Amino acid sequence: MSKTNPFPPHKIIGVAVIWDDNQQILIDRRLPQGVMGGLWEFPGGKIEPGETIAECIQREIKEELGIEIAVGEHLITIDHTYTHLRVTLMVHHCRLIKGIPQPIECDEICWVNLDDLDKFTFPQANIQIIAALKQSIKQFK
């Protein structure tokens, strides 16, 4: 009988909701191979020792997309356990400062309106991120 590891590895991930000047959000599609291959996500990655979350997000976005961003307000922190992995997603609103995003480490990228996010398939943990995002925007309307 197969058993699920009760202590799956834990990753702390800095996640960016990057806004441009037209109120659009940048999402990327993960490479087809590997964990959660082919799903859409908000760009980001694993924190390195000694880094703040803002530094992690800035570094990951430079590495993955070749752009500079300003890291702003904290949106939400999500703890989620997948079958073989536990993630803590620390999500911040960010703003594009410089450059045109390139799909350096992902399959494709897309600027979308908040209302169009539902048309893309995200990992399960993102349902809560998207709900928080819609909630945070409503406050301004």
Ligand SMILES: Nc1nc2c([nH]c(=O)n2[C@H]2C[C@H](O)[C@@H](COP(=O)(O)OP(=O)(O)OP(=O)(O)O)O2)c(=O)[nH]1
């Ligand atoms: N970046 C990002 N990761 C997400 C989101 N939702 C979600 O469940 N994840 C999960 C998928 C991955 O297991 C993990 C992020 O890992 P990653 O593969 O981008 O990070 P990394 O490149 O720094 O990690 P690694 O090479 O050291 O494995 O978080 C999301 O919206 N954005």
Ligand SMILES: [Mg+2]
């Ligand atoms: Mg990543």
